[in-house]
Amino acid sequence: MSTVPGAAPPPDPAPDPSPTLPTVGVEEEFLLVDRRTRLPAERAPQVIADAAAELGEQVQAEFFRVQVEVCTRPATRLADLEADLARLRAAVAAAAAGADCLLVASGTAVLSDRRPGRITDDPRYRAMAARYRGVVDGYGGALCGCHVHLGTVSRGQALALANHLRPWLPVVQALTVNSPFTEGRDSGFASWRTVRWARWPTVGPAPVLDEEQYDALVAGLVRSGVLLDRRMVYWYARPSEHVPTLEVRVADVNADLRTVLLLAALLRGLAAVLLAEIDDGRPAPVHPAGLVRAAHWQAARGGLSGDGIDPLTGRYAPMTELADRLLERAAPGLAAAGDLATVESALARIRRHGTGADRQRRSLRRHGRLTAVVDELAALTLAVP
Structure with missing residues (x-):
């Protein structure tokens, strides 16, 4: 990708962040579906070309020809991020309409005709498809984060920062689950994307590493052929290889823009707190890799409806309680950014209305058909909070 958010201040004037308050940027991956059949539509090249006239490099191709990615500018204010996200979604949706398809924010394709799935005509993607042939499995593998x-x-x-964030990311994941359906069936998970994505090498919680250990490990993974290149480090939190950011990759794409803003604000607020603690020399909490993986599995399975694993004690606790603890942990950073009330309101709303996965299942119960689920997702993707 040639444009990645988070590396520099936005072009418009904005208040200077506090010393420990990071900038924040968002990448969203979307599916294109045919307006009549609601099946994945291989029209990304046309849609991207049309949208790029307005968006330039903020709209880009993804692995499959049924996917489109957008990248915001970095922001210090949540209002600027919201405006950028809304603008990007509107422009790509308009280009999609011109190609007779809908823009849908769902972690997986709700419906699919099980075609092999054509990948984007890109040398790197072709090399990945050849090396990981068994992993690239039709449009069931068209996953959107x-x-x-x-x-x-x-x-x-x-x-x-990744080391300190590590135990909290399952709770973040539970708030953003939005892929219960895959290829016309209920997966039984709130985030099937998480399960399906785990087929790729390195997907999962990041190991606890310092810079020297990171460089040695990644070089070894590339040298051994496990990874095609360094960009294929797919940990849930990873340093960018080409811009000075930490990229958190744990969330499904969500149709409701308020959930996306909650995700961005919550991670930025928590990061502000943790960066200050890192500067003070506090060590990262140590939890066994198996326990952290189990916490992510719990989050993917039930979202907020089940139990999670307390990042502080390692014991099981209701995921809703863990969400409250996450808010408490991030509160000083959220207050410094002016985002605390927004995040409190967004969390309360998810408690009332459910996660994206809950809303998809509720839509199916209400209408009795998955095409209606797709239509509601497309409408919500364009809705302005």
Whole structure:
């Protein structure tokens, strides 16, 4: 990708952040579906070309020809981020309409005709498809995430921040689950994207590493052929290879823009708190890799409806309680950014109305058909809060 958010201040004037308050940028991956059949539509080249006339490099291709990605500018204010996200969604949706398809924010394709799935005509993507042939499995593998970039940080700072964020990311994941359906069936998970994505090498919680250990490990993974290149480090939190950010990759893409803003604000607020603690020399909490993986599995399985694993004690607790603890942990950073009331309101709303996965299932119960789920997702993707 040639444009990645989070590396520099936005072009419009904005208040200076506090010393520990990062900038924040968002990447969103969307599916294109045919307006009549609601099946994945291989029209991304046309849609991207049309949208790029307005958006330039803020709209880009993804692995499959049924996917489109957008990248915001870095922001210090949540209002600027919201405006950028709304503008990007509107422009790509308009281009999609011109190609007789809908723009849909869902972590997986709700419906699919199980075609093999054509990848984007790109040398790197072709090399990935050849090397990981068994992993690239039709449009069931067209997975759409929402990635948050926190910057500006050095490589060492990014790794330290990833180490401190690590036990909290399952709770963040539980708030943003939005892929219960896949290829015309209920997966039984709130985030099937998480399960399906885990087929790729390195997907999962980041190991606890310093900069020297990171460089040695990644070089070894590339040298051994496990990874095609360094950009294929797919940990849930990873340092960017080409801009000074930490990229958090744990969330499904969400149709409701308020959930995206909650994700960005919550991660930025927590990062502000943790960066200050890192500067004070506090060590990262240590939890066994198996326990952290189990917490992510719990989040993917039930979202907020089940139990999670307390980042502080390692014991099981209701995921809703853990969400409250996450808010409490991030509150000083949220207050410094002026985002605390917004996040409190957004969390209360998710408690009332459910996660994206809950809303998709409720739509199916209400209408009795998955095409209606797709239509509601497309409408919500364009809705302005």
